[in-house]
Amino acid sequence: MKLSQLRYIVEVNRRGLSVSAAADALFTSQPGVSKQIRLLEEELGVQIFERSGKHFTQLTPAGREIMAVAEKILGETRDIAAIAEEHSDERRGSLSIATTHTQARHALPQAVSSFRKRYPAVTLHFHQGTPVQIAEMATSGEVDFAIATEALGLYEDLVMLPCYRWNRSIVVPEGHALCQVKPLTLEAIADYPIVTYVFGFTGRSKLDEAFAKVGLQPDVVFTATDSEVIKTYVQLGLGVGIMASMAFEAERDHGLVALDASHLFEPSTTGIAFRRGAFLRGYMLDFIQTFASHLTPAVVEQGIAAQSDEERQALFKLLD
Numbered sequence: 001m002k003l004s005q006l007r008y009i010v011e012v013n014r015r016g017l018s019v020s021a022a023a024d025a026l027f028t029s030q031p032g033v034s035k036q037i038r039l040l041e042e043e044l045g046v047q048i049f050e051r052s053g054k055h056f057t058q059l060t061p062a063g064r065e066i067m068a069v070a071e072k073i074l075g076e077t078r079d080i081a082a083i084a085e086e087h088s089d090e091r092r093g094s095l096s097i098a099t100t101h102t103q104a105r106h107a108l109p110q111a112v113s114s115f116r117k118r119y120p121a122v123t124l125h126f127h128q129g130t131p132v133q134i135a136e137m138a139t140s141g142e143v144d145f146a147i148a149t150e151a152l153g154l155y156e157d158l159v160m161l162p163c164y165r166w167n168r169s170i171v172v173p174e175g176h177a178l179c180q181v182k183p184l185t186l187e188a189i190a191d192y193p194i195v196t197y198v199f200g201f202t203g204r205s206k207l208d209e210a211f212a213k214v215g216l217q218p219d220v221v222f223t224a225t226d227s228e229v230i231k232t233y234v235q236l237g238l239g240v241g242i243m244a245s246m247a248f249e250a251e252r253d254h255g256l257v258a259l260d261a262s263h264l265f266e267p268s269t270t271g272i273a274f275r276r277g278a279f280l281r282g283y284m285l286d287f288i289q290t291f292a293s294h295l296t297p298a299v300v301e302q303g304i305a306a307q308s309d310e311e312r313q314a315l316f317k318l319l320d
Contacts, residue, residue, distance in 0.1 A: 075141035163292035171241035193239030
């Protein structure tokens with residue numbers, strides 16, 4: 001059994017069972033990946049993937065168990081490499097982050113700029129996706145950190161630390177009738193078609209909960225994962241936008257107005273997560289604190305050690 005064989009099966013699984021996509025990602029050939037997987041299955045005496053012709057269709061029951069162990073082994077080999085790098089050159093390395101467009105565009109630039117000034121020899125890699133995709137990338141060890149609002153707390157293999165709270169604005173064209181509604185109400189908003197985030201994305205659940213609580217069924221006519229797309233379709237007159245307040249920039253978003261809706265919705269919390277048991281290099285701990293100043297190395301250790309829901313919830317009090 002070789003580590004390269006484990007990398008192949010994990011990458012194939014990560015790429016939706018596509019051998020060609022896995023080969024491209026690993027800079028090798030498709031026949032080479034297929035051959036090594038077949039050799040591994042012959043050595044183990046079980047099939048890892050079920051097949052239809054030449055194509056993989058799903059993991060076998062044994063394959064699911066093998067995959068979980070393989071991901072853990074590969075994660076630990078990355079930790080060994082990280083420990084060695086930390087002792088050889090503590091200011092050189094790489095940092096990979098999976099996040100949403102909203103976080104990458106509006107929440108992270110200042111932290112990234114400050115971090116780069118202190119660690120010019122650390123290469124940064126950004127990956128974008130849905131909160132579920134982001135969490136899975138962190139769980140598998142594909143990235144060092146996941147930064148998102150939804151989903152992170154649902155994965156037991158992740159340590160999730162709360163970074164900051166945020167709320168929403170109603171975005172409308174200048175002169176829209178809602179600009180005259182004071183105080184702004186959910187009932188008034190529900191009179192108009194709504195443009196907002198895809199369900200399960202960027203705090204969407206809080207929005208749905210707020211309307212359901214007062215017995216309203218909003219007419220959501222368009223959803224997107226990107227705040228810029230939401231603003232574009234509000235400008236086209238498709239509906240009123242409901243989006244993260246931090247994503248509205250008055251100096252750039254000409255012709256639009258953001259109406260504060262923080263009194264209508266429960267705030268959402270953005271968190272940073274990493275694989276439980278992962279080795280965090282010094283600059284990684286520094287990045288966490290640069291992004292969220294209350295997350296000192298001592299608090300990170302507290303989060304790693306937290307076992308109960310009460311201990312984990314205590315971390316959220318740092319945001320009060």
